[in-house]
């Protein structure tokens with residue numbers, strides 16, 4: 001996979017699932033990261049071909065929950081992001097998905113207590129030897145690109161030194177979120193600090209932080225010198241940020257609903273993503289927000305957005321059942337590979 005001159009959808013927990021990644025790609029994202037999935041979780045999963053939907057699913061054996069869903073259409077642009085704190089475990093987990101994705105990324109930026117206490121995410125930033133072990137293990141044993149996503153350290157020198165060490169492992173690119181671990185999302189991203197990393201490395205650096213409209217792709221490139229740019233919240237609020245002309249938010253939201261129906265997306269994640277979109281533009285206290293909050297199934301979501309006929313047509317084709325009678329959790333999986 002080529003990492004230069006790319007517009008990149010950032011990894012986002014609960015948001016960066018198949019319908020949202022395809023949505024971003026439709027509007028012009030070149031590379032789409034999945035939400036972070038922890039290696040421990042992957043090790044309890046098996047890979048299944050879902051003939052009903054046409055997807056490849058990574059399914060938790062005990063619960064039958066779909067932990068990661070992908071499809072052929074995104075095969076060359078989807079990046080699987082993993083949370084890990086151990087090289088051997090990371091490799092075992094990556095081996096389960098590497099046939100179905102374009103690259104593997106290791107999350108080294110998550111500041112949440114859950115990640116840090118498990119030695120993952122931003123906890124790795126202070127352990128360069130462990131970073132080296134994890135990345136070289138993945139790099140040597142996988143035949144797809146390996147990357148990582150970091151935050152800024154407390155001094156420019158520390159950030160640059162770490163980035164240089166990461167480059168030596170042979171990774172294909174590094175994404176740099178222009179905030180420190182102690183910064184909050186409302187604190188401004190520091191683009192000029194990212195520029196120091198870009199200057200110090202030969203591999204592509206993907207600049208991340210505070211891209212909220214199409215023009216910002218140009219602005220962040222100009223300040224950082226990075227040719228590739230990653231965007232999280234700007235895409236969550238309107239995934240058409242990747243196209244110069246943009247698309248009205250209402251239309252983007254409807255397209256997301258249709259893709260969620262098409263890919264039989266998990267209702268919890270569908271609701272979460274829709275609520276985040278709605279909250280940014282209006283309020284969850286208005287009728288649409290209240291209806292989404294109350295919804296329990298994709299049928300409810302289809303009704304809110306006037307997509308009953310679409311829902312019916314998709315599911316009639318698949319299962320020969322009529323509107324309202326399909327329980328998506330009753331799908332049985334095809335061949336387990």
Ligand SMILES: Cc1cc2nc3c(=O)[nH]c(=O)nc-3n(C[C@H](O)[C@H](O)[C@H](O)COP(=O)(O)O)c2cc1C
Nearest residue numbers: 010011012013035036107177209210211231232233
């Ligand atoms: C809802 C949400 C979920 C996120 N989940 C992840 C994640 O799974 N892995 C990760 O590395 N970063 C995650 N992040 C951080 C983003 O990838 C990104 O680095 C950060 O939001 C800064 O980019 P932005 O200013 O474009 O939002 C998440 C951010 C948001 C808003």
